[in-house]
Amino acid sequence: MYPLISLKKKVMKVLLVGGNGTIGKKVSEALSMHEVITAGRSSGNIKVDIASADSIKNMFAQVGEVDACVCTAGTGYYGPFATMSESDLLPGIQGKLLGQLNLVLIGKEYLRSEGSFTLTTGIASMHPARNGSAVAMINGAVNSFVLAAAQELKQGQRINAVSPGLVEDSWERYGKLFPGYNLVPMKKLVNAYLLSIEGAVNGKILKVWS
Numbered sequence: 655m656y657p658l659i660s661l662k663k664k665v666m667k668v669l670l671v672g673g674n675g676t677i678g679k680k681v682s683e684a685l686s687m688h689e690v691i692t693a694g695r696s697s698g699n700i701k702v703d704i705a706s707a708d709s710i711k712n713m714f715a716q717v718g719e720v721d722a723c724v725c726t727a728g729t730g731y732y733g734p735f736a737t738m739s740e741s742d743l744l745p746g747i748q749g750k751l752l753g754q755l756n757l758v759l760i761g762k763e764y765l766r767s768e769g770s771f772t773l774t775t776g777i778a779s780m781h782p783a784r785n786g787s788a789v790a791m792i793n794g795a796v797n798s799f800v801l802a803a804a805q806e807l808k809q810g811q812r813i814n815a816v817s818p819g820l821v822e823d824s825w826e827r828y829g830k831l832f833p834g835y836n837l838v839p840m841k842k843l844v845n846a847y848l849l850s851i852e853g854a855v856n857g858k859i860l861k862v863w864s
């Protein structure tokens with residue numbers, strides 16, 4: 655006979671930026687046994703615009719220490735390559751790219767030891783759709799940052815990126831932009847967030863593409 659080991663999970667304090675979005679809402683539901691604080695520009699428990707470092711600093715000052723910081727916020731420009739310009743690229747760079755990097759650079763002072771960051775990228779980094787070069791660049795940059803940052807975070811802090819494919823709940827909104835893409839079951843995608851938040855993985859790009 656083996657002794658029974660209790661697998662009761664520790665209740666964590668989780669900051670979920672984008673927690674009212676399509677993916678964020680489902681991640682929030684799956685984390686219901688934890689203390690979840692959601693944040694967004696106009697939604698959530700705390701107001702933040704991740705495009706502004708000052709806004710991120712202000713959010714962490716209000717929230718204090720956390721066990722996990724998760725970001726399911728941000729997007730990038732979709733449009734024709736032939737006419738794409740710097741001004742098309744900048745909002746996504748300031749939001750989804752720099753915003754997520756700043757969540758880590760500022761947030762690491764508020765993340766408890768052995769806590770985790772979970773950022774969100776996307777299938778476009780490797781399989782960009784037509785008109786998707788701006789988003790492909792942003793996702794690729796965040797993925798590379800995660801690989802590198804995992805080597806240098808201190809006190810057992812971890813970092814991963816979840817890379818969603820086209821999620822089933824977004825078919826109506828985005829389906830036409832992604833012909834031929836497999837739809838990702840939301841449950842499968844949410845599991846990748848749980849793996850990063852509650853599991854032990856570090857420095858991984860958790861691809862959920864089908």
Ligand SMILES: NC(=O)c1ccc[n+]([C@@H]2O[C@H](COP(=O)([O-])OP(=O)(O)OC[C@H]3O[C@@H](n4cnc5c(N)ncnc54)[C@H](OP(=O)(O)O)[C@@H]3O)[C@@H](O)[C@H]2O)c1
Binds near residue numbers: 671693696697705730
């Ligand atoms: N849905 C998909 O099929 C899919 C596929 C691949 C990758 N992704 C990626 O997954 C992430 C989430 O996608 P989603 O479909 O769930 O998006 P969504 O439904 O548009 O939700 C985004 C959430 O983020 C918040 N947000 C947006 N910009 C923000 C900012 N600058 N600062 C703070 N909060 C902000 C929004 O709330 P407020 O409006 O209140 O700010 C909203 O709650 C995105 O990075 C997206 O590129 C999604």
